[in-house]
Amino acid sequence: MTDVLIIGGGICGSTVARELSRYELSITVLEKGVDVSSGTSKANSGIVHAGFDAEPGTLKGKLNAKSNAMFDRLAKELDFPFRRSGALVLCFDEADMPKLEELKARGEKNGVEGLTIINRDELLKLEPNISDNAVAALYAPTSGIVCPYEMTMAFAENAVQNGAEFKFNEKAVSVSKDGEIFTVKTESGHEYKSKILINAAGLYADEINNMLSERKLKIQPRKGEYSLFDKAVFGFVNHTIFQLPTKLGKGVLVTPTVEGNMLIGPNAEDVDDKTDVSTTAEGHKEIFEKAELSVKNIPYKQIIKSFSGLRAHESGDDFIIGEAPDCENFINMAGIESPGLSSAPAIALMVVDIIKEKHSLRPKDKFNPCRRPVIRFRDLDNEERDRVIKENPAYGRIVCRCETVTEGEIIDAIHRPLGATTVEGIKRRTRAGLGRCQSGFCSPKLVEILARELGVDITEVRNSVNGSNILIGKDKLIGDIKDEKR
């Protein structure tokens, strides 16, 4: 029995776990995947939106700008990369200028600071590769970029440091309430009980909600495809570039990533399958065409990866945050799509406030808001590098040459709180294998280190999910080849 059960170890579950871990509460997070940030939180644009887009009065409108302002402190406390790179919304037609003004006014209503409208000349100074058709832009200096899974990981780790518990491979299959007590049964046959239940189940938040509440929700998976470019194109764009909606519909963004790559996408396609993160030729054609409206001479040869993510779209088009009207102490964090990542820290605070209304929460004396810092070898100067190698020789072995990641960082990623158990887990924590060769060189080494550090056979090492093993067995030992070949 815990005080709080949280279903879902994505950005919502992790931020709320961390904020609740400030108080004397027992907290358990149930995650169906093998790692935090396994669903929507791992594959999105990684933008900390300024907050001008949402309708004033909506939760999105209220929370986004407020949350945006929290990021500088959070990034420092939790040691995740974050940069206020600024955003631009391009206008392609003089006739659309009123729409740009409208957007600016909307942003100001939402409390976004520093919004200005800039003309083409000013725009060109900021973005030399901007399309010839862009006539003006709304400039939002507070917009930022973040690595969504590093951010999620940081919150989750800090929650664990402060006593929260994460359970992986625990998919909630039934949720019920008996008296004041919630019971969650998982696919693996375990039962969890709690006084407060928080639904942060992302794409599956409707299923969880609908087991407890008559106010039904419907989460529509909405797929977005992306292309990621090599760091060699660093500086091709300097800001997150959006488009005013055109005849082609809502545009796509072109943005630098916080790690120095470039990202374009996403399109929006409603799909039936909540696990469908496949990429398609059509989807990529669409994002390329739309990106070309914003910038010219896109260096397509530098694409190193294509991927898709699913947004958890709710038909009401706003976040659903709060206690279910017909189920006390059951709190939804549902329909958290864009600007969900940006708003998550503020959403978490809102959930804490909701709980505080009914329960008295006693602050923990020993709450530590700071995550144990991560050594990022590539960001150190040579003196610091020399020092960390002398302290731990594993930092002198560079495993990923493309992103300059050392064995020391990989070992740390495995043994940190909520450490990596898969190759993807290492990649997301250290960036090893996420560079231009896409782990061609380092994957054998990553597999070897994982097996060694986890104390498992090398064939048990998984890429990401269960069943995604990298190797199937030893050489020479598979099948009886001789007869088959004759």
Place this chain on the structure above:
Amino acid sequence: MEKHEMICICCPRGCYLTVTSENGDIKEIIGNRCRRGETYAREELISPVRVVTTTVRLNDGKIPMLPVKTSKAIPKSLIFDCIDMLRDVSVNAPACIGDVIIPNVLGTGADIIATRSIGKKDED
């Protein structure tokens, strides 16, 4: 008269050979740019041979696999027998390039020899 088209594998040039034979007797070989092509064509038509390269397990070595090869080409029809024979073979480190792992493999006159020197684990 029979015509056989083949590609010479003696060197990276990969000449296209046309071999004319009658009742197994080779009458003419054309397309080869060097003498080895002629020998190859004869062998390939009558009893093709290949050098087999693979690995065997190396116990206690810096690297777990030791690359090996047949010291000369063996009949193509014996490739899988040769591979099969090596499936359960393991040798102890250190291994030295040229070490004979199995002499006269399958009676072919070819030895299985190590193609790399690999030291023992944890030794320089």
Place this chain on the structure above:
Amino acid sequence: MRSVDVVIVGGGPAGLAAAVSAKKHGADSILMLERDASLGGILNQCIHSGFGLHRFKEELTGPEYADRYIKLVEELNIPYLLNTTVIDITRERKVTAVNSDDGVIEIQAGAIIIAAGCRERPAGAINIFGDRCAGIYTAGTAQKFVNIDGYMPGKKIIILGSGDIGLIMARRMTLEGAKVEAVIEIMPFSSGLNRNIVQCLNDFNIPLYLSHTITSVNGKERLESVVVSEVDKNLKPIKGTEREVECDTLLLSVGLLPENEMSKKADVVLSSITGGAIVNERFETSTPGIFACGNVLHVHDLVDYVSEESEHAAKYAVDFAGGRRYSPSDVEIKAGNGVRYTVPFKMSSKDIEDDLTIRFRVTGRFKDKKIRALINGEPVISRAEPALAPGEMQTVVIRKEKLEEQAEIKDIMVEVAD
């Protein structure tokens, strides 16, 4: 900071040959830096034979070829560091490297030879759409797993790309007990060597589908199947030709890319065609005193040529470290009709020291053509070629005497002619 005459980045075939040559040409001090735990580079995992026919007049396996040079390096007492990764090179020839024992190592080099090799084009760089599942590897990664680590990545294999590594891996996986369903090649011809098609595919009845590609990969956790489609003349998939093939592993052999991240830090100008440095006849890049050779310069078909080129580069690196300076490269070596690029790209019309060896690749498949080299538009070499293919690197050598007898060299061109 240490000072070293010639620093060699990479201890693979290019680095090894450069080191031996630098020593033989009298370099005072040499240091070879290798990131792996042993010298030899990629040759160590290329356990098949086919190396050394030009160099040693016999057919060696990759490790045997490497061993010949490693022995020389040891005999000549050439210093090298293993498990050492170069993380920076500057225009001023300062090299920064790291390893576990020494920490950060800073070296002032008289000359630098970049011999860092190449990497494989990954899946993300080509348009394969579909699920994100385990079971997709570059052929070289699979080769490392199988030949060095002793583990199999799968047992039902499809190979995309018929470059030599793809062909070699088709045979290798077969010999280790996997079933290779097919090799898929988008071009109407294989970019691999003929001999490899014979001894790696035909010998084992592995089908090669030319003018086909993979349009989708499917599988939730591990790869379950791929969709193979025929392509038209413009290499676009033809609708209606899709065929689903079951497999648990897809190996990619879709091209090699010179790895020039370090070179860029030293402002070395790269060719957009080769992806390697633009070098002159002394293999010197646009940054004085920085030389490049091997697959970091341009992707070779045969290691023998890598060795030859690297020896040459080292000779001039030693010269440079010793203070010798040559007159600027004033002659462009042009890729004419049917030629994709040449290495070197330019040369000096003065200070002619050697025969001029020009390596190049042709743009397509040709039959019964001539390869010609022209000085100032006048043919000086004309050689009949029954068959030319882009997969095969070509060489012409213009004799030193021929170069010297020209009153003035304005340009040099290599072309494919009738």
